[in-house]
Amino acid sequence: MNKKYQVVGIGNAMVDILSHTDEAFLADNAIEKGIMQLIDTSRATELYARMGPAEEVSGGSAANTIAGFAMLGGRTAYVGKVRDDQLGMIFAHDLRALGADYDTPMAPPDAAAETGRCMVLVTPDGERTLNTYLGVSEELRPSDIDENLMASAEWIYLEGYRFDGPDSHEAFAKAIDACKAAGGRVALTLSDPFCVERHHQAFRDMIHDHVDLLFCNVHEMEAMYPAPDLETAMKTAAAEVDIVVCTASEKGAYVLNGGGMEHASAIPTDIVDATGAGDLFASGFLYGLTHGYDMLTCARMGCVAAAEVISHIGARPERDLKELFHEHGLI
């Protein structure tokens, strides 16, 4: 296959609002640590007023993956909705500046919902707690899905978070149909265990009917395929999906693709901010996959990219990932 794009990602377009905080702030504001919580406008306003000074960095789970993939030199595009406002311009710039194509029509400046944002509260242990105001990102509708774009992708990469919001399943269905009809394949990331709970049946159906590559972490795997151990869960998934990849934080990542389970070790790193670990793992894995590497090397590439992004604040890589792949003898 030599299509225009190796990977086209679809997800919730977000700008991250990153702030250091302590455990007390989470408790005082009834925020459950370590997970992603969807919040409405009034809660977003209230929380922002209470939180400390922040920095703003483009984010969005699939967008982070595409950013990393673009940085590696992959041919890639992103689909996600922002409003034509300052944060929307920032989001668009940061993707395009890395060489990713991004042409989803922006909602007009007077649209009621603004560009989505995610308040990322980073505790001293490096754990991140996400408070997401979806804003206009949840209004990505089937009409925003360009079938030609989907047909020109070797892989489309679907973000589980995008299962929230009106018409999102229809938008995914349209993307999948156009991609598959043109011989492309479908990757899905489960995003978050609570997201799996919210959309369990929809995930099951999509996985069974369409997914060729499944990304998740151990918590999402548990929520999706309850089983006595990880290997059993992965085998259950592998009965339906060609390639199953499960990340396990400091234990690295596991891959199941036909043969026995393979394992890549995590790269030892001081965790400054865990945001984007899974997203960048997917960047690295997809880079390997679309450039002809074996499964174990793909997983190692994922681990190297993930280690880079957790070593600093923000969910987009700061160091040249390709250089890091060289340093680790992967390319």
Place this chain on the structure above:
Amino acid sequence: MNKKYQVVGIGNAMVDILSHTDEAFLADNAIEKGIMQLIDTSRATELYARMGPAEEVSGGSAANTIAGFAMLGGRTAYVGKVRDDQLGMIFAHDLRALGADYDTPMAPPDAAAETGRCMVLVTPDGERTLNTYLGVSEELRPSDIDENLMASAEWIYLEGYRFDGPDSHEAFAKAIDACKAAGGRVALTLSDPFCVERHHQAFRDMIHDHVDLLFCNVHEMEAMYPAPDLETAMKTAAAEVDIVVCTASEKGAYVLNGGGMEHASAIPTDIVDATGAGDLFASGFLYGLTHGYDMLTCARMGCVAAAEVISHIGARPERDLKELFHEHGLI
């Protein structure tokens, strides 16, 4: 004196757009390294489209100083103009979250000029090159100056950059008159050697007539008071100003206040991003000054605060400055 505020800062309200770049990018885009260049909307748009992915952090020279001063627990307020837009809200939040008061009326959302922004290009040597789109920040007019606020300040801290733009000198004059009439004092930072060249006579007049404390670095000192050596220049300044403080990068800072010249050594630091060094020096110095410390300790506090801010990306402190003052035995 026990006024409501120890320091009230007046300056150009800015959000910084920080990006790593290389020397070639500066050359290719005809950007002179290490200085601040004012750019118009079209140049800002063009440059932003060419530059790499960025992160957004509240900035503005005097605002950085006030942020640092607030973080130290000082009683402080800021005056500067933003538009009622997303970047304006971010700017306001980041100051207030540190405990600084900030109540300058925002320009309405439909104002032609947006919230000001500064594209900060950081080269591998840690040097920063500033490309400033002033936007609505230059529209801070005399009507925006609250005389009661100025009268309630022990010190007002004026940003040299704010000499650009219509009515800015009149706005400063109103602030100075209200402050001085209530027994307050006036500090001025020269901001930038080119800024000194643009406004040489206005600076001279203000210094001669009103300034009690002058902040500058050696380049600004040279531009303001040409002399065979730094000491001669400082003595020339000291003939007009009660306290003269000159920072000298890795050589630390010099203070002249009546007696002989005093010197504080710089704190050895790996320079990641020099943005905000002078601003945070002023935070530390003003903290010492308003809390009864001697001149040398004030200068040392300045050096410690400056060292913190150049050790990471962004012009606002990340570590607790008061803790750092403790570690250095200053408080």
